[in-house]
Amino acid sequence: MDIQFVKPDITEAEIEAVIKVLRSGWLTTGPVTKQFEREFASYLGTPRAACMSSQTIGAEFILRMLGVGEGDEVILPAYTYSASCSVVYHVGATPVLIDSHVDCPEMDYDAMEAAITERTKVIIPVDIGGVVCDYDR
Template sequence: MEMNKRKIPFSPPDISELEIEEVAKALRSGWITTGPRTKELERRLAEFCHTSKVVCLNSATAAEELNLRVCGIEEGDEVIVPAYTYTASASAAIHCGAKVIFVDSQKDNCEMDYDKVAEAITEKTKAVVAVDLGGVICDYDKLYQAIESKKNL
């Protein structure tokens, strides 16, 4: 079954007055990182996700590195990353000591070439970093098929 191609607008941002007020409250509180508002957000997210603990980080880059570390990515492992992305996609893997394997984009768009993902997978591949870029969502079904085609390595 072919899924409808989804595109999330890259710009303009969708920011309401409520969000602006909340940012102003945070700035006025004197805490802009790990203060009481962050702890409240962590508590509420944990409740929403039905888990005992949530940790807020300062960036998606930090979150990606934490994800890789939690998954056990370490020196000698390979992590496949799209060639067309922000450098953070690769730097998180490098910080874990992994070797980055770049996969080029498809001929007519910025999505990574899923056939090339399958070709790049080796016995050392421990992760594939999917990137939704500029409002174009990764085709996760095709990516999973590419990974599944190599699962017996």
């Protein structure tokens, strides 16, 4: 199987914006982050939004907010970054890994459905290499 990855589309304006933030000395809690949080919250129609330092801490934060813990199962694709699975262990739950489709990197949705049990608390889909999961399914 030949799985193609997509080259990221990064503009010069985006590069300059990153350089500006780096030169400001504020990487995580500075004015650009605070402005983004305000605009993102407004976009979502919620009073607040909080940026996290990584997807890993964000995923763990969400699992903890959902009450995921010991005795719970979390379904996720086998083809993913290790952090996707490690956060499940961090909260004390059991990861249930689902193989990919034969012809693309998405998890096999039929296998995912078959893996759902009464202990399944969360399904974590992962977009891989520019291939977006079928979230409606």
